[in-house]
Amino acid sequence: PSHQIQVYDGWLLRFSYFYTHRTNSVEQIGASLLPLSEKIPYCEEVYRKWGTPAIFKITPLLDPSFDRMLAERGYITEHETEVMTMQLADYRGSSLSSVPVSIRNTIPQSWIEGLFALKGTTNIMHRQVVPSMYRAIPKDTICADIRDNGRIIATGLGILDREYIGLYAIHVHPDYRRKHFARAICCSILEEARRQGASRGYLQVVKGNTPARALYESLGFQFLYEYWFRTRYFY
Numbered sequence: 001p002s003h004q005i006q007v008y009d010g011w012l013l014r015f016s017y018f019y020t021h022r023t024n025s026v027e028q029i030g031a032s033l034l035p036l037s038e039k040i041p042y043c044e045e046v047y048r049k050w051g052t053p054a055i056f057k058i059t060p061l062l063d064p065s066f067d068r069m070l071a072e073r074g075y076i077t078e079h080e081t082e083v084m085t086m087q088l089a090d091y092r093g094s095s096l097s098s099v100p101v102s103i104r105n106t107i108p109q110s111w112i113e114g115l116f117a118l119k120g121t122t123n124i125m126h127r128q129v130v131p132s133m134y135r136a137i138p139k140d141t142i143c144a145d146i147r148d149n150g151r152i153i154a155t156g157l158g159i160l161d162r163e164y165i166g167l168y169a170i171h172v173h174p175d176y177r178r179k180h181f182a183r184a185i186c187c188s189i190l191e192e193a194r195r196q197g198a199s200r201g202y203l204q205v206v207k208g209n210t211p212a213r214a215l216y217e218s219l220g221f222q223f224l225y226e227y228w229f230r231t232r233y234f235y
Contacts, residue, residue: 001136003129006046009034013043016133017125018052021079021229023133025055028062036069048234059227067230075230080207084221088165088199091190093219099146099184103192107134107143107157114145114152118171142192144185148176156185158193165193167203170212183215190219 010030142158
């Protein structure tokens, strides 16, 4: 969940001090009754007051004319993302017994601090609000990490929702890449999810991240659809 969420005429306005595009954007979840000529400027003003860009999530469910309308208003395309899914019956991975992956059903502060370190998160506001965002996840979670001398060098988070397991926060320290740590994290989460009754998986990967997509395809994930964000910065 975002730090704050506002419902506005079938739209969700998410606010998280620009921590990520997904948690700081407008998402359409229902039909609009108000005209777009009124709604878009309203959203822009709200985000301007927060001191962040105005961002709209664009998915295949939206009329293409909406994306063109934003482009005409000066919005640029950012953070193109591919969604991949899998039937866990088709899962082709296996845990790497030589890689010690820690699994727990809670998200400890030490894991969040480790994630901050891997992502290079130094923004004071992000460090204050993001822990509460993780703790507010309203679903069961599978939290995974790999440590070296007590320091977290790889992370992953699974979120269980009905029969689905979603993979998030897959990060590996640059000095420890090409050691199959990301694969070990993913496999550990997927196998634990299967033990807890999940039958399907999904994840999101930034378009153009060829190594990550190759890993996910090797596990059995397949491309389903693409979405992106339209962003307008206020200077």
